[in-house]
Amino acid sequence: MNALQPWSAERAMTIVADNRHLRGALLPILHALQEEFGYIDEEAIPLLAAELNLSRADVYGVVSFYHEFRREKPGRHIIKVCRAEACQSMGANALVDHIKKQLQVDFHGTTADGSFTLEQVFCLGNCALSPAVMIDEQLHGRVTPERFDALAAEARTAPHAHPHAHPPGHGAHSHKGHAQ
Amino acid sequence: MSGHLITVYVPRDAAALSVGADAVAAAIRTEASSRGLPLRIVRNGSRGMLYLETLVEVETPEGRVAYGPVTPADAPGLFDAGFLTGGEHALGHGLTEEIPYFKKQERLTFARCGIIDPLSVEDYRAHGGFRGLENALAMTQADIVKMVTDSGLRGRGGAGFPTGIKWNTVMQAKADEKFVCCNADEGDSGTFADRMIIEGDPFCLIEGMTIAAIAVGATSGYVYMRSEYPHATATLRHAIKLAYDEGWLGDNIHGTDRTFHLDVRVGAGAYICGEETAMLESLEGKRGMVRAKPPLPALEGLFGKPTVVNNVLSLCSVPIILDKGGEYYRDFGVGRSRGTLPFQLAGNIRQGGIVEKAFGVTLHELLYEFGGGTITGRPIRAVQVGGPLGAYLPPSQFDLPKDYEAFAAQEAMVGHGGIVVFDDSVDMAQQARFAMEFCVAESCGKCTPCRIGSTRGMETLDKIIAGKNVDANLELLADLCDVMVDGSLCAMGGMTPYPVRSAVKHFPEDFRKKSPAVRVTHIAAE
Numbered sequence: 001m002n003a004l005q006p007w008s009a010e011r012a013m014t015i016v017a018d019n020r021h022l023r024g025a026l027l028p029i030l031h032a033l034q035e036e037f038g039y040i041d042e043e044a045i046p047l048l049a050a051e052l053n054l055s056r057a058d059v060y061g062v063v064s065f066y067h068e069f070r071r072e073k074p075g076r077h078i079i080k081v082c083r084a085e086a087c088q089s090m091g092a093n094a095l096v097d098h099i100k101k102q103l104q105v106d107f108h109g110t111t112a113d114g115s116f117t118l119e120q121v122f123c124l125g126n127c128a129l130s131p132a133v134m135i136d137e138q139l140h141g142r143v144t145p146e147r148f149d150a151l152a153a154e155a156r157t158a159p160h161a162h163p164h165a166h167p168p169g170h171g172a173h174s175h176k177g178h179a180q
Numbered sequence: 181m182s183g184h185l186i187t188v189y190v191p192r193d194a195a196a197l198s199v200g201a202d203a204v205a206a207a208i209r210t211e212a213s214s215r216g217l218p219l220r221i222v223r224n225g226s227r228g229m230l231y232l233e234t235l236v237e238v239e240t241p242e243g244r245v246a247y248g249p250v251t252p253a254d255a256p257g258l259f260d261a262g263f264l265t266g267g268e269h270a271l272g273h274g275l276t277e278e279i280p281y282f283k284k285q286e287r288l289t290f291a292r293c294g295i296i297d298p299l300s301v302e303d304y305r306a307h308g309g310f311r312g313l314e315n316a317l318a319m320t321q322a323d324i325v326k327m328v329t330d331s332g333l334r335g336r337g338g339a340g341f342p343t344g345i346k347w348n349t350v351m352q353a354k355a356d357e358k359f360v361c362c363n364a365d366e367g368d369s370g371t372f373a374d375r376m377i378i379e380g381d382p383f384c385l386i387e388g389m390t391i392a393a394i395a396v397g398a399t400s401g402y403v404y405m406r407s408e409y410p411h412a413t414a415t416l417r418h419a420i421k422l423a424y425d426e427g428w429l430g431d432n433i434h435g436t437d438r439t440f441h442l443d444v445r446v447g448a449g450a451y452i453c454g455e456e457t458a459m460l461e462s463l464e465g466k467r468g469m470v471r472a473k474p475p476l477p478a479l480e481g482l483f484g485k486p487t488v489v490n491n492v493l494s495l496c497s498v499p500i501i502l503d504k505g506g507e508y509y510r511d512f513g514v515g516r517s518r519g520t521l522p523f524q525l526a527g528n529i530r531q532g533g534i535v536e537k538a539f540g541v542t543l544h545e546l547l548y549e550f551g552g553g554t555i556t557g558r559p560i561r562a563v564q565v566g567g568p569l570g571a572y573l574p575p576s577q578f579d580l581p582k583d584y585e586a587f588a589a590q591e592a593m594v595g596h597g598g599i600v601v602f603d604d605s606v607d608m609a610q611q612a613r614f615a616m617e618f619c620v621a622e623s624c625g626k627c628t629p630c631r632i633g634s635t636r637g638m639e640t641l642d643k644i645i646a647g648k649n650v651d652a653n654l655e656l657l658a659d660l661c662d663v664m665v666d667g668s669l670c671a672m673g674g675m676t677p678y679p680v681r682s683a684v685k686h687f688p689e690d691f692r693k694k695s696p697a698v699r700v701t702h703i704a705a706e
Contacts, residue, residue, distance in 0.1 A: 023483065024445070026465035031407075031446060058466075065467040065624075066448030068407050080408070084369030085564055086600045088614070089527035090555075122451060122568075122618065124408050125372040126195050127600065128230035128525060128532025137410040141198035 004038035004073070011036065012044055016051045026052060026062055030069055039070040067121075074117035075110040077155045079103075080134040083120050086127035095131050096120070098145040102152070115156045186219045186264050189237040189244065191294070193226035193379050194411040195372065196233040200251060204234045207252035211259050219264065225380015227294035228522075228534030229281055237276055240266040246276040281550055286512060287536045288520045289497050290373075293380035299418055301426050304383045310428065312502030316391045317436050321351055324395040328498065330506030332518030337363055337454075337491030337596060339671075340517075340584045343498075346488060349478040350396040353486035358398035360389050360440075360488045361463065361481070362495055364405050364412075365447050365454040368567025370526040370598030373534060374492035377522075378405075378412040381496070382419035386429065386442065388495035391502055392488050393440040401442045402482075404459050407449055417444050451568075451622035455670050456489040458624060469624045470670045491596070493522060514540035517583035517594070527600040528554045537582075539594075544578040546599060558603035562611075562687065565600075566593025568618050569675035571682035572611065593678075608687035613641040615679040623672060630673025633664045637680065647694025654684065654691065 005011065015032045022028050029048065033040055040063050049056045063069050081096055103111050103118060110117045126132035129141030133148060135155055140147070190196075190205040205221055212219050227235060232248035236258070245266040247258060254271060261269040273279050287293075296303040304310065316324050329344025350358060362385065366374040378385060389401050405413045420442055423429040431439045445463055447453045453462045457471035460482050481487025497519060501509045510518045517539035523546055525532045530552035537546075547553070547560060554560055562572045570593040573580075580586055587594050602611075619634035637660050644653045661677035668674040684691060 024463050024465035027445065027448065027462065031448070061467050062465070066450050067621075068447075068449035084618075085568060085611070085614070086370045086527040086598075088611075089600060089602045089606065121408055121449065122622070123367055123369045123371075125366060125375040125406075125412075126198050127370045127372055127527060127598070128529070129195055129198055129233070130527060132198065134408070139194045139198040139411070141195060 005036050007037050007041040007043065009043060009047060012041075012047060013051070016048065020051065026054070026059070030063065030066075034069060038074045039072055042071070070108075070117075072110075075114050077116050077136055077158075078119060078134075079116050079152070080119045080121045080124065082122070082124045082126075082130070082132045082134075084123040084127075086123075087131040090130040092131040095133075095143060095145060095148065099133075099148060102149060113156075116152070186217075187222055187239040188219050188264070189222050189224045189239075191226045191233065191235060192223035192298070192411075192415075193233075193294075193376060194409070195230050195376070196226055196235070197411065199233050199249070201234040203252045204236065204250050204255070207255035208236070208258075211255045215259060217259075217264065222297050224296065225293045225298050226376055226534075227276060227282065228290060228376065228536075229279065229531070230533040231531045232273070235276075236263075238263055238266060242266065242275060244276045246273040246279065247271045248273065281531060281533070281535075284550070285536050286520050286538050288500050288509065288512070289384075289493060290377060290381075290522055290534060290536050291500070292384065293377055293534075296381065298380050298382055298415060299422060301383065301422055301428075304381075308503060309383055309499070310387055312499035313387045313391055313394075313428070314434075315502050316394050317434065317438060321395050321397060324391065324502065325351055327506045328395070328501055331501045331509040332506075332513070332516070333494060333497055333501065333509065334517070334584065335491055336493035336497070336521065337456075340594070343490060343494050346478055346490070347392065347395050349476070350398070350486045350488050353479055355486050357400070357483075358396055358486045358488075359482045360392045360396070360398045360401035360490075361460065362389055362401070362403040362492060363454065363456060363459055363489055364403050364409075364492045365459060366406060366409075366492070366596065367451040367454045368569075368596050368598050370564065370600035371524050371567060371596045372526070373522045373524055373597060375409050375412045376534060377492060377496050378409075379415050382416050383423065383428075384496045384499055385416070385492060386419060386423050388498035389442060390429065390433065390440050391498050392490065392495060394438050396486070396488055398486075398488065399439050399441065401440065402463055403442070403444050404453070404463060405444055405446050407446050413444060413446055420444065450624075451618075452624045452672055455672065457670075459489070460487065467624070469626050470672070472669060493596070512538040514538070514581065514583050515585060517585070521582070521594065521597045523582070523597045523599060525551045525599055525601070528556055528560075528603050529601045530555045539583045540581045542579050542581055543573070543599070546582075547578060547601065551601065554601060554603045556603050556605075558605065560601055561604040561606055562602045562608060562683075563599055564602075564611075564679060565598070566595030567598055568615060569593070569671060569678055570595055570598075571678045572608065572686065573682065574686040577686075593675075608683040608690040609641065609645050609693070612680045612683040612691075613638060613645065615676055615683075616641060619672060619676040627667070627669040627673060629664045629667040630669070630676070633660055633668075633673060634676060636660060637664070637676075641680075644691050645694065650692055650694075657684070 124132040133143045235248035236250045237244040261267040333343040334340040452458045453468040458468040462468040522536040616637035623630045625631045
């Protein structure tokens with residue numbers, strides 16, 4: 001995640017304008033807003049309703065349905081810890097307890113110093129190397145409590161959040177041009 | 181060897197990255213330059229032997245030689261041992277394709293994964309890529325559908341519906357527009373095959389979708405990705421761009437009058453969007469609420485238009501069928517389960533990874549011959565097959581052949597081929613409770629048995645675990661499970677009882693830990 005920008009209705013309008021040609025544009029727009037601001041601001045709901053010709057209830061319904069969309073500004077780094085069965089079989093529950101204790105937060109909480117927001121996820125697709133944790137967009141496997149502490153310490157001292165996970169040697173290509 | 185650049189392969193697969201593949205690649209590059217040894221590093225997909233990641237391979241005249249699991253600290257030692265010419269080293273495994281785990285597989289869908297550079301059209305073509313599409317471009321729609329039907333290919337997402345029959349319905353539907361949607365919302369714990377093939381061979385999916393589009397007369401398509409898979413999403417977007425650049429997507433594909441536009445959409449952490457109608461709602465920009473069927477998506481799907489919805493592995497099986505013919509594919513497998521399935525060994529397993537085998541292989545072979553038992557070294561007590569909605573099976577059932585019908589008879593699912601292993605430290609009452617908890621978190625809320633039933637199920641299991649009225653509550657739980665199975669709109673509520681029932685059936689002692697006294701009186705009363 002790049003450094004997050006403070007909420008700006010003007011900037012949000014630009015994001016809407018960039019994506020409104022997409023069919024079923026609401027989800028891509030919400031993703032783009034969250035990437036820019038780190039969360040979906042309360043003001044975004046009436047703004048999107050007006051721009052996309054939807055009711056506020058429709059927009060609110062979508063934002064609240066999906067676990068991924070946050071309603072509050074997160075910490076500098078997002079920690080996603082997997083709680084699904086494969087990770088459970090390798091001690092994910094104990095890892096979750098450790099992480100909550102170390103960071104002094106529960107799920108969806110942000111640490112007092114603003115470094116981390118902790119989220120639970122069900123499956124990161126790294127089930128042969130469980131337990132798995134994702135910090136920003138970097139996936140980690142075989143995460144022991146000690147390894148987690150080292151990864152968190154490393155992230156905490158990083159000036160900004162990790163950059164987006166690009167394929168090695170290639171930039172991540174946005175591909176909106178070919179959409180309908 | 182003068183002038184010939186040695187090629188070293190270091191995977192870019194997210195699982196490999198999760199154990200430090202980028203750092204390994206950097207260490208090899210640094211060591212090579214400090215020794216003045218020019219080499220070419222290709223970032224390939226994973227070979228699927230995830231227990232060996234980071235698996236480094238070197239191209240030699242005899243074939244590719246494997247070293248793993250490699251850490252950055254191993255780089256100097258590998259150079260000292262002459263690994264660039266296949267030299268012996270403690271981490272060496274000889275020729276990759278002779279490693280028994282790999283050699284005993286039947287790789288059809290994953291034939292190229294881990295071998296090629298995933299973002300090289302040239303490499304893809306050199307390994308048989310786009311031959312199926314070239315054939316399809318010269319065939320009639322009906323002939324393509326017939327070939328897929330003849331292959332016996334069944335949907336790899338879980339339900340196992342014959343792919344060709346679905347395509348035929350869409351092909352025959354009359355509409356001004358049709359769609360092909362790929363369900364890449366691989367949310368089942370213990371599954372990672374979709375992620376791996378998209379990261380390791382993305383053109384295979386693009387080719388499969390394009391063939392599907394030509395077969396049914398669709399002009400647009402979407403891949404519905406998970407937000408938990410940022411690496412796969414980035415790789416697929418890049419591959420789609422390259423496919424457009426080289427004329428394999430877009431208007432007039434390779435000079436023909438066929439058109440197919442493909443775009444990627446990303447979900448937002450809702451498991452239910454792996455259900456096809458919820459996925460369509462989500463693609464339309466709505467809440468992922470399950471639709472009642474009929475109408476079938478094949479007739480009224482995305483934006484109300486006829487739509488093919490297929491899983492990643494189904495679509496990735498299509499190019500080889502069009503390349504080599506339906507009979508070639510059908511010759512693998514047993515009974516009505518034809519072809520191969522990439523099984524995924526996950527959880528507490530010594531040798532986790534992808535094992536692509538024809539249907540009919542037994543769990544025992546997969547768990548012990550490939551998997552090597554648990555990584556903790558303790559006995560396997562239970563495996564969950566087919567994701568969070570699949571049954572827990574005890575070792576007495578490990579001789580079941582993996583095919584759709586044999587598993588359905590046990591309320592187990594072949595599903596997406598995920599197998600999650602637990603050792604004897606597992607508490608099956610807690611696993612049953614988790615199945616209900618997961619349904620509470622992920623139910624779309626449209627139907628009552630799923631929305632309310634899961635909450636009541638979790639509460640009832642809490643009472644059982646606490647030792648309160650265990651017999652009465654187990655009876656209540658059984659009744660609740662019947663209601664959920666019979667009354668839910670989709671598989672979410674309809675199958676959540678499978679792991680619960682199987683845990684109670686095969687591991688009853690775990691549900692009576694706090695109430696041995698109750699059990700004694702109960703038996704005495706009888």
